[in-house]
Amino acid sequence: MSRSPLIARTVPTLRRAIDNLRKRKATIALVPTMGALHDGHVSLVRLAKRRASRVVVSIFVNPTQFAPTEDFGAYPRTWKSDIAKLAAEDVDMVWHPGVEAMYPEGFATRIAPEGPALAGLEDRFRPHFFGGVATVVGKLFTQCRPDFAIFGEKDFQQLRVVTQMARDLDLGVKIIGSRTVRERDGLAMSSRNVYLSPEERQIAPTLYRAMKESARRIKAGDAIASAMAGGAGLIAAAGFTLDYFEVRHAETLGPVTSRKDGPLRILVAARLGSTRLIDNIAV
Ligand SMILES: Nc1ncnc2c1ncn2[C@@H]1O[C@H](COP(=O)(O)OP(=O)(O)OP(=O)(O)O)[C@@H](O)[C@H]1O
Ligand SMILES: CC(C)(CO)[C@@H](O)C(=O)[O-]
Numbered sequence: 516m517s518r519s520p521l522i523a524r525t526v527p528t529l530r531r532a533i534d535n536l537r538k539r540k541a542t543i544a545l546v547p548t549m550g551a552l553h554d555g556h557v558s559l560v561r562l563a564k565r566r567a568s569r570v571v572v573s574i575f576v577n578p579t580q581f582a583p584t585e586d587f588g589a590y591p592r593t594w595k596s597d598i599a600k601l602a603a604e605d606v607d608m609v610w611h612p613g614v615e616a617m618y619p620e621g622f623a624t625r626i627a628p629e630g631p632a633l634a635g636l637e638d639r640f641r642p643h644f645f646g647g648v649a650t651v652v653g654k655l656f657t658q659c660r661p662d663f664a665i666f667g668e669k670d671f672q673q674l675r676v677v678t679q680m681a682r683d684l685d686l687g688v689k690i691i692g693s694r695t696v697r698e699r700d701g702l703a704m705s706s707r708n709v710y711l712s713p714e715e716r717q718i719a720p721t722l723y724r725a726m727k728e729s730a731r732r733i734k735a736g737d738a739i740a741s742a743m744a745g746g747a748g749l750i751a752a753a754g755f756t757l758d759y760f761e762v763r764h765a766e767t768l769g770p771v772t773s774r775k776d777g778p779l780r781i782l783v784a785a786r787l788g789s790t791r792l793i794d795n796i797a798v
């Protein structure tokens with residue numbers, strides 16, 4: 516039988532619950548999310564359960580990481596089914612603050628990531644994004660005081676930015692990356708996939724196919740520029756508008772010119788109609 520998680524909606528309630536866990540010597544893993552949970556999120560929860568004795572999932576659609584032109588208002592909110600999924604996974608606690616609990620009147624402090632993790636990928640197209648993410652994730656860490664925090668590799672640059680922040684600010688949290696969960700046809704699961712029309716949903720897996728094709732060619736010894744141009748061509752031909760389709764060093768996210776430059780990662784962001792999708796794979 517699944518048990519409903521404890522739900523905290525204010526900082527004092529959360530703090531008391533975390534203090535209780537700490538008194539009982541629990542180890543805590545945090546899974547930060549914006550809700551609209553799918554099997555990708557569930558895989559993060561399962562990894563969290565393997566790492567710690569207690570799992571806290573945060574559900575907060577963070578306004579500061581959305582530009583005014585983006586989809587904050589339309590972002591899917593599926594509270595009931597989210598809680599049912601978390602209960603089925605035996606999650607201990609859900610941290611679900613309102614905007615006024617996270618950013619009370621007079622809030623005036625931000626975390627501004629800089630350095631190599633701002634690699635000219637997501638930060639180039641969503642300049643407001645990582646400042647909003649770092650600020651809210653910094654707050655989630657100080658609120659929940661987890662030993663571990665689990666982030667998906669689907670948001671690969673975000674994983675790098677958060678890892679750097681946790682190290683730079685001595686937050687005492689071990690950041691763990693978790694592999695991308697895909698639909699059967701290769702499309703990375705994402706809360707935003709619900710925006711796709713049935714026709715767009717058929718086209719969407721092209722992103723994954725194009726990355727696989729470019730990776731195959733790089734491994735076969737083709738020049739990087741030509742292998743990447745091939746993949747970009749497939750994406751454009753399917754009807755996407757590309758933001759970027761790049762191969763980078765998998766750890767530093769720095770530029771690479773040859774396969775020998777280190778472990779490589781292909782990263783893509785592209786728009787299909789009004790939906791923006793991102794994805795990445797190892798070469
Ligand atoms: N397919 C997936 N596999 C593994 N982890 C994922 C997947 N999709 C999202 N995550 C991770 O879940 C966490 C919460 O992400 P979020 O709630 O934004 O979901 P999302 O599906 O990425 O939504 P969006 O469509 O807004 O990008 C992040 O660490 C993210 O990387
Ligand atoms: C990490 C995060 C929960 C911060 O709002 C968000 O960017 C996400 O869901 O990936």
Ligand code: BAL
Binds near residue numbers: 670
């Ligand atoms: N999945 C990352 C959160 C965002 O795109 O806003």
